[in-house]
Amino acid sequence: MMHMKKPYQLLIIPLTMWSGFEQAFLMADFTKAFVSCAWGIHRVGLVLIVYGITDSICSFSFGFIIKRVGRVPLFVVAAALNYVAIATFIHWAPGPDETHVFFLLAAGWGMADAVWQTQINALYGVIFPDTAEAAFSNYRLWESLGYAAAFIYSDLLCVTRKVDLLITVLTIGMLGYFAIELMERRKAKGDMKVTKE
Numbered sequence: 001m002m003h004m005k006k007p008y009q010l011l012i013i014p015l016t017m018w019s020g021f022e023q024a025f026l027m028a029d030f031t032k033a034f035v036s037c038a039w040g041i042h043r044v045g046l047v048l049i050v051y052g053i054t055d056s057i058c059s060f061s062f063g064f065i066i067k068r069v070g071r072v073p074l075f076v077v078a079a080a081l082n083y084v085a086i087a088t089f090i091h092w093a094p095g096p097d098e099t100h101v102f103f104l105l106a107a108g109w110g111m112a113d114a115v116w117q118t119q120i121n122a123l124y125g126v127i128f129p130d131t132a133e134a135a136f137s138n139y140r141l142w143e144s145l146g147y148a149a150a151f152i153y154s155d156l157l158c159v160t161r162k163v164d165l166l167i168t169v170l171t172i173g174m175l176g177y178f179a180i181e182l183m184e185r186r187k188a189k190g191d192m193k194v195t196k197e
Helices: 007-039 040-071 071-091 101-129 133-156 159-196
Strands: none
Touching: 007 040, 007 071, 007 101, 007 133, 007 159, 040 071, 040 101, 071 101, 071 159, 101 133, 101 159, 133 159
16 A cells, blocks of 8 residues: 555556556457457457567567667657557548458557556656555556456447547557656766766
């Protein structure tokens, strides 16, 4: 309970919940409202295979990439991929002749998910080095709550409202993430000044 009073924990909750929301949306709503309706339920497996393969390859690759470019660019790229996919969900009327779009959306979502699943977890380890047990417990709690909430409202809301909710949670999550990065940079600059003195 004491861990919940930490500013970083409060700021990272929306992005952690986003991780659960986005997984549930892909599994429940993308497959049902887009793939099954437009292309047939028997094609859901093919689309999810593309998602899974992309997610796996990117999860492995991003460990090497983050060492070269840093954490912020990966988070920005992941958010951009999700925003593009969400914009597509809003404006696209899927048809069975646009099979490539299903695969592109699944691959893009898989790339973004690879960042969320690996780097949010790693971020918890970086920003809570002294309270790792409580931090990772919170990580699993908030991600699971996001996942559960998305499945609970799955039959209660239309796809348009779910997409609006995705945009809201991702935006709030990224704002919280940027606030943490800004606070970390200020802290690092303060530590450098103390060291120089």
